[in-house]
Amino acid sequence: MGAKATLARVLRARFTPLIVLAALMVLVPVLAPSSFHLRVAALVWIFALAALGLTILMGYAGQVSLGHAGFVGIGAYAVAIGPARLGLDPLLCLGLGAVLAGAIAYGVGRPILKLKGYYLAIATLGFGVIVALVLHSEAEITGGPDGMAVARLSLFGWRVSGALNWYWVTSGALLIGALLALNIAASPTGRALRALHDSEVAAAGTGIDVGAKKLAAFVVAAVYGAVAGGLLAAMNGLITPEAASFSHSIELVAMVIIGGLGSVFGTVVGAAFLVVLPQMLTALQEYEQAVLGLLIMVFMIFLPQGIVPSIRAYILERLP
Amino acid sequence: MSLLEVRDMGISFGGLKAVDGVSFTVEAGQVFSIIGPNGAGKTTLFNLVTGIYRPSRGKVTLAGADMTGLAPHLLVRRGMARTFQNLQVFFRMTAVENVMVGCHLAERTSFLADLLGLPAVARQNKVTREHALALLGRVGLAHLADASAGALPYGALKRLEIARALAANPKVLLLDEPAAGCNAVETEAIDHLIADIARGGVGVVLIEHDMKLVMKISDRVLVLAQGRPLAEGAPRAVRENPQVIAAYLGDHGAREADRAHG
Amino acid sequence: MLTVEAITSAYGRINVLHEVWLEVKAGEIVALVGSNGAGKTTLLRTLSGVQPARSGRILFKGEAIERLEPHQRVVRGISQSPEGRQVFGPLSVEDNLRLGAYRRQDAGMRGRLDHVFALFPVLAEKRRIAAMSLSGGQQQMLAIGRALMAAPKLLLLDEPSLGLAPLLVDQILAAVRALRAEGITVLLVEQNASAALAIADRGYVLETGRVVMEGSGAALLDDPKVRTAYLGL
Amino acid sequence: ADPIRIGSVVSATGPSAFLGDPEAKTLKLYVEELNKKGGLLGRPVELVLYDDGGDANKARTFATRLVEDDKVVAMVGGTSTGATMAMIPVFEEAGIPFVSLAGGIEIIEPVRPFVFKTPHTDKTACQKIFEDMKARGITKIGMISGTDGFGKSMRNQCLKVVGGYNITVLADETYGATDSDMTPQLNKIKNTAGVEAVLNPGFGQGPAIVTRNYAQLGLKLPLYQSHGVASKSFIELAGPAAEGVRLPAPAILVGDKLATEDPQKAVVAGYKASYEKATGQSVSTFGGYGFDGIQLVTQAIDKAKSAEPKKIRDALEATRSYVGVTGVYSFSPTDHLGLGTDSFRMLEIRGGDWTLDAPTR
Amino acid sequence: MSEFLQLVFSGLTVGAIYALIALGFTLIYNASDVINFAQGDFVMIGGMATVFLMSAGLALPVAAFIAVVASVGVGLLLHRFAIEPARGASPVTLIMITIGASIFIKGVAQIVFDKQFHSLPAFSGDTPIPVGGATLLPQSLWVLGTTLGLVVALYLFLEHTLSGKALLATAANRLAARLVGINVTLILAMAFGLSAAIGALAGVVATPITLTRYDIGTLFALKGFAAAMLGGMGNPVGAVVGGLLIGLLETFGAGYVSSTYKDAVAFLMILFVLFFLPRGLFGGRSVERV
Numbered sequence A: 001m002g003a004k005a006t007l008a009r010v011l012r013a014r015f016t017p018l019i020v021l022a023a024l025m026v027l028v029p030v031l032a033p034s035s036f037h038l039r040v041a042a043l044v045w046i047f048a049l050a051a052l053g054l055t056i057l058m059g060y061a062g063q064v065s066l067g068h069a070g071f072v073g074i075g076a077y078a079v080a081i082g083p084a085r086l087g088l089d090p091l092l093c094l095g096l097g098a099v100l101a102g103a104i105a106y107g108v109g110r111p112i113l114k115l116k117g118y119y120l121a122i123a124t125l126g127f128g129v130i131v132a133l134v135l136h137s138e139a140e141i142t143g144g145p146d147g148m149a150v151a152r153l154s155l156f157g158w159r160v161s162g163a164l165n166w167y168w169v170t171s172g173a174l175l176i177g178a179l180l181a182l183n184i185a186a187s188p189t190g191r192a193l194r195a196l197h198d199s200e201v202a203a204a205g206t207g208i209d210v211g212a213k214k215l216a217a218f219v220v221a222a223v224y225g226a227v228a229g230g231l232l233a234a235m236n237g238l239i240t241p242e243a244a245s246f247s248h249s250i251e252l253v254a255m256v257i258i259g260g261l262g263s264v265f266g267t268v269v270g271a272a273f274l275v276v277l278p279q280m281l282t283a284l285q286e287y288e289q290a291v292l293g294l295l296i297m298v299f300m301i302f303l304p305q306g307i308v309p310s311i312r313a314y315i316l317e318r319l320p
Numbered sequence B: 001m002s003l004l005e006v007r008d009m010g011i012s013f014g015g016l017k018a019v020d021g022v023s024f025t026v027e028a029g030q031v032f033s034i035i036g037p038n039g040a041g042k043t044t045l046f047n048l049v050t051g052i053y054r055p056s057r058g059k060v061t062l063a064g065a066d067m068t069g070l071a072p073h074l075l076v077r078r079g080m081a082r083t084f085q086n087l088q089v090f091f092r093m094t095a096v097e098n099v100m101v102g103c104h105l106a107e108r109t110s111f112l113a114d115l116l117g118l119p120a121v122a123r124q125n126k127v128t129r130e131h132a133l134a135l136l137g138r139v140g141l142a143h144l145a146d147a148s149a150g151a152l153p154y155g156a157l158k159r160l161e162i163a164r165a166l167a168a169n170p171k172v173l174l175l176d177e178p179a180a181g182c183n184a185v186e187t188e189a190i191d192h193l194i195a196d197i198a199r200g201g202v203g204v205v206l207i208e209h210d211m212k213l214v215m216k217i218s219d220r221v222l223v224l225a226q227g228r229p230l231a232e233g234a235p236r237a238v239r240e241n242p243q244v245i246a247a248y249l250g251d252h253g254a255r256e257a258d259r260a261h262g
Numbered sequence C: 001m002l003t004v005e006a007i008t009s010a011y012g013r014i015n016v017l018h019e020v021w022l023e024v025k026a027g028e029i030v031a032l033v034g035s036n037g038a039g040k041t042t043l044l045r046t047l048s049g050v051q052p053a054r055s056g057r058i059l060f061k062g063e064a065i066e067r068l069e070p071h072q073r074v075v076r077g078i079s080q081s082p083e084g085r086q087v088f089g090p091l092s093v094e095d096n097l098r099l100g101a102y103r104r105q106d107a108g109m110r111g112r113l114d115h116v117f118a119l120f121p122v123l124a125e126k127r128r129i130a131a132m133s134l135s136g137g138q139q140q141m142l143a144i145g146r147a148l149m150a151a152p153k154l155l156l157l158d159e160p161s162l163g164l165a166p167l168l169v170d171q172i173l174a175a176v177r178a179l180r181a182e183g184i185t186v187l188l189v190e191q192n193a194s195a196a197l198a199i200a201d202r203g204y205v206l207e208t209g210r211v212v213m214e215g216s217g218a219a220l221l222d223d224p225k226v227r228t229a230y231l232g233l
Numbered sequence D: 001a002d003p004i005r006i007g008s009v010v011s012a013t014g015p016s017a018f019l020g021d022p023e024a025k026t027l028k029l030y031v032e033e034l035n036k037k038g039g040l041l042g043r044p045v046e047l048v049l050y051d052d053g054g055d056a057n058k059a060r061t062f063a064t065r066l067v068e069d070d071k072v073v074a075m076v077g078g079t080s081t082g083a084t085m086a087m088i089p090v091f092e093e094a095g096i097p098f099v100s101l102a103g104g105i106e107i108i109e110p111v112r113p114f115v116f117k118t119p120h121t122d123k124t125a126c127q128k129i130f131e132d133m134k135a136r137g138i139t140k141i142g143m144i145s146g147t148d149g150f151g152k153s154m155r156n157q158c159l160k161v162v163g164g165y166n167i168t169v170l171a172d173e174t175y176g177a178t179d180s181d182m183t184p185q186l187n188k189i190k191n192t193a194g195v196e197a198v199l200n201p202g203f204g205q206g207p208a209i210v211t212r213n214y215a216q217l218g219l220k221l222p223l224y225q226s227h228g229v230a231s232k233s234f235i236e237l238a239g240p241a242a243e244g245v246r247l248p249a250p251a252i253l254v255g256d257k258l259a260t261e262d263p264q265k266a267v268v269a270g271y272k273a274s275y276e277k278a279t280g281q282s283v284s285t286f287g288g289y290g291f292d293g294i295q296l297v298t299q300a301i302d303k304a305k306s307a308e309p310k311k312i313r314d315a316l317e318a319t320r321s322y323v324g325v326t327g328v329y330s331f332s333p334t335d336h337l338g339l340g341t342d343s344f345r346m347l348e349i350r351g352g353d354w355t356l357d358a359p360t361r
Numbered sequence E: 001m002s003e004f005l006q007l008v009f010s011g012l013t014v015g016a017i018y019a020l021i022a023l024g025f026t027l028i029y030n031a032s033d034v035i036n037f038a039q040g041d042f043v044m045i046g047g048m049a050t051v052f053l054m055s056a057g058l059a060l061p062v063a064a065f066i067a068v069v070a071s072v073g074v075g076l077l078l079h080r081f082a083i084e085p086a087r088g089a090s091p092v093t094l095i096m097i098t099i100g101a102s103i104f105i106k107g108v109a110q111i112v113f114d115k116q117f118h119s120l121p122a123f124s125g126d127t128p129i130p131v132g133g134a135t136l137l138p139q140s141l142w143v144l145g146t147t148l149g150l151v152v153a154l155y156l157f158l159e160h161t162l163s164g165k166a167l168l169a170t171a172a173n174r175l176a177a178r179l180v181g182i183n184v185t186l187i188l189a190m191a192f193g194l195s196a197a198i199g200a201l202a203g204v205v206a207t208p209i210t211l212t213r214y215d216i217g218t219l220f221a222l223k224g225f226a227a228a229m230l231g232g233m234g235n236p237v238g239a240v241v242g243g244l245l246i247g248l249l250e251t252f253g254a255g256y257v258s259s260t261y262k263d264a265v266a267f268l269m270i271l272f273v274l275f276f277l278p279r280g281l282f283g284g285r286s287v288e289r290v
């Protein structure tokens, strides 16, 4: 009885996801030390970070974006182009990319966030397509479809290289990202976002500036995407326009939904699902895609609220 | 200068003059009721006054300041809160969270502070929650504070909206059929609640079809029919107006209205 | 006509109806009263089938229907005007009404449509307008009219007078009485309990998911407990 | 005995599946055949094959996996230049020889110790085409290029070398890799005065649609395609419109038409027969790149008498006059491609089939 | 002038293909508020199955008919085994299921069919029809005719049949639909079946022009979705107008602006239109009631 109540409290506690995540981060290098495993894990963290932006935008505020990869691309190419063409420091470019993405989100968001539902989806999709097209076409600057090399990142004098170091850097970035996302959730801003998700009229009726809040969520989401993109580019040492593609945007949305819309830990699980699963399915050879599609369907049918919220609800329901 | 002045409001929808030249004033501490047949334009009038529709003509002033055409969220900041006839509840949140959202304007944290999770945010959350709980108590929903709003019965949702609107600390409160879906006993509780709110100096504008409630607590009553004012005056005068009886009250209404002063 | 035996119904793991027993005889008007959250709506939803019954039986004209899909119950003659109106917003008023007769595309439909328009002339006026732009009360009329279009044998009305002008409340209640005269059986949930009990043959009082009282309409109206708890007298 | 593991990452699905699929099939087929013959150095050979779906980031991950987890001794793969470039650092760092199947010249320029490649560069293709144009007295052309990696890179190379042939490009249009109608662009070229021929760098279905639209618009100028369409399906897709199209391609497409003394004849015939038998599909140059890649690596292992990556690399670099289906390769420390322009043949489509235009050397 | 006309012909042809795909979205959206991301894959099934049946020796009409039936079968299976079991789930969840289905269908198609591009012979030859200095392929007329026929049929179905109304009612208010006796499951199954049929038909008539491959559905879905949104989701006439408009925008963009950025031109126009008509061209200007 006491144990059950504690479990319920733990499941509901705000920082539980963060602690679990941190524990996982420490465990991975112990259990799976090969640099391949570390790379896969680092990719999970990076994609989770990008998807966390969507968690805030879609999960909290209910605003769909099918162009999120566009911001990932902007961040990634900022880190690629800045050092290569302008001689800037890569770390500085990571920050500049975030600022640039935020500024673009601000400019683009103002007109398009007036749109609702699928209309917003197509508008963001259009934005993403245009970004991908520019990255693809302006070969003089971006290297075109085959991409461009990215300079090594150094953090205050420390040149990040090697799978383990990248693993820790991405872990740190995700932890910070997750912390901020959890902070927002439990704050007046988070309540406002969830409120406008349910009813914009009522939200405005309580004095919430719905337009401004949506825009803020959009900008924050863009920054998350851009930082993740920058890390991806720097870690790979090469970036292609694929990073900004439509299919990649869909993949990010899928991570958020499969893990559980609005759940921070769910987003990480969703990212793990879509990054790790294909690695596990390679043995199936040509059946890989079919099985992946099947698994997505099965998970969504049986865990309709996403993996983490569905499982948590299941456990909580079985408690007093 | 009255607290709320609405002058010569009008709007049409594709040829239908839904509201057509309606004026009224509400004083602080007063309960001002708007009644009229279904489709008379009462809710539309609310939507015009609270900035949800842009009026094609007319003017709204609150405490002397022009509010016409201001966006809803700005109107709230100036002291105008409302409830909705078609429930607009945050269904994915708990009851208390709904009211906490209503406290939005009183909250003193910045976006950055929220993002960084500064201690001030936690303190603010605590203050807000306590305030919200108190408001829930005031509308008689304290026991349902942590229930999901989606699971509340209809009557409770109506009161939840009132609590949320009160949270904005309004000067003027517009209530669109707050007693719909409540039985006579529950209506009486709402009746006390409204009187209590008005006593606190808030100007209350009330749309309601429950004549017992309207006639009992209103200071003045405006009757609309087909978008136009039909009669205005003290409850007693209005309910005896033969035009109002014919167009709106009927036997049942007249009986109910009489019971108010039974 | 309708016998409800020990119906239990729940949202998630929380039981909202606890073994409710109830009977509606052919040609009767039965009123169901109770405070907010008593489970009146849940009971009607369980009868029309949009809410599953956890246990118990529902007999309609002797047939067990608790396992049937809602549309199968409509075919058998059960029709509901739901709480909160639930009109088909983007569809026109007339389409809403025609869909009410989805399972009764017979010769009588025209007549029923005229009947509804006669009952609520404003609907005729607005027949081409999208239902979502109707006023609240007009939508309520539409919801009732839609339920009537099914030419039901048993009509379930969930707070039909909600949001209606007093003049119309009279008309609605008169209409319900007229329906009985036509042989339609009515189960009526009303917050306006005194008016409802006044026209009802019999009534039930529901309290936190249990039937706590039943009797003739007149008897309940006179019951001191009912008078203080629900009629505010 | 322990198997010798050879790794591969190709784009068997995604936009480059057109290339990656035959590559994957060829690699599987030949490793199988090798094992039937007893493997290498008395050990079985295991092919560890991954599909990157055309995503460079995935390719990079699989490369790490091949090195770290699968412990391969050599790598044959990399369908696109982007994917190849993403994987190069992994193999360079691990010191494992990597034979790429992608076209980009940057793969082998500058030369990296462990990286080789089998396909011609697009530059060679451009040169071959322009030589042909020059020989036919064409001096003004229009270009229409795909915006995929292949089309874009070849367009750039062509623009770089075109000046050397006294040919000017009067119109320079592009189309998206997945477009289904190119008439607007072709119409512009049609309306550009003075154009004497049109060149279409691109691969996949795009060139087929270009060819059809070309016929629809009634354009009668010579149309040049690239080695990116060098598979039978191009002729099928473009239909009668393909008649008269010219392109540079390796010998593989015209195996039966090669002169008997042609050194490639036997190799090409052998590959064609076994591939078509095993898959039921026509051979393409892309599968040929895979064939040459796996042959080069296995021969190097054989020669080195060791499955030691460094030794394989050295043996690879020492390869001289390997006769493959794409051409005759001779690697050197300064040349990790080892093919010349002469390994391209100029073909013309006539009667729904490839024909050798110029006599082979 | 002839150049202009040529661009118009190209634009209408491409646009009609987008319109056909957009039409497929309409039914499922109208019945359930869900955008079916597997819609493009129905188009692929239509084209690929016809190709393979023809290469097995069947005549085009027979092959096309079987392909459409097969696609309907896939649509019904998708509904029965993926949508129906998740009934009551939110649109987001259902959309995710259709995304999964799309990946699954592609995965199966690359095994059942292959990974190559394929084409179908044009129904009535490849001889271009010269009109005013420009040329038009006979197949374009097939595509335009099919689009016209389907939009009329769909419009009549939704506006003038009770089943059509029931479909709209199901999306408008699921609870009320059940209460008036609509068999919601059946309606949804019908929507999936018909959408699959429309998609497959689109695939059959478009393949001689666009060519097809196991994964071409993603692109088709993207363009069709954009067309449907530009026109106003759920409105068949809007879908067709949206499709034709995007087709024209793309070709005129390619012809007069930049062939590289023609997709950008199209999307910028969509953004521009939505800025003034936030529910698309035919999405209605209805004000939200509160």
Ligand SMILES: Nc1ncnc2c1ncn2[C@@H]1O[C@H](COP(=O)(O)OP(=O)(O)OP(=O)(O)O)[C@@H](O)[C@H]1O
Binding pocket: B013, B016, B018, B036, B037, B038, B039, B040, B041, B042, B043, B044, B045, B085, C133, C134, C135, C136, C137, C138, C163, E287, E288, E289
């Ligand atoms: N957006 C709209 N489009 C078209 N007509 C509208 C719109 N909004 C309201 N109307 C019409 O305007 C009239 C007034 O509606 P309103 O909702 O204001 O009535 P009401 O007085 O609140 O009625 P009730 O008491 O039934 O709630 C109605 O006839 C309604 O149909």
Ligand SMILES: Nc1ncnc2c1ncn2[C@@H]1O[C@H](COP(=O)(O)OP(=O)(O)OP(=O)(O)O)[C@@H](O)[C@H]1O
Binding pocket: B150, B151, B152, B153, B154, B155, B156, B181, C011, C012, C016, C034, C035, C036, C037, C038, C039, C040, C041, C042, C043, C083
């Ligand atoms: N969707 C739901 N999920 C969980 N609980 C619910 C849900 N809907 C209703 N309930 C609960 O079921 C109980 C009965 O609700 P119901 O709506 O049947 O009451 P009611 O008698 O119709 O009340 P009202 O007079 O307010 O309409 C209430 O306690 C309510 O909180």
Ligand SMILES: [Mg+2]
Binding pocket: B042, B043, B044, B085, C135, C136, C137
């Ligand atoms: Mg109203």
Ligand SMILES: [Mg+2]
Binding pocket: B153, B154, C040, C041, C042, C083
């Ligand atoms: Mg109820």
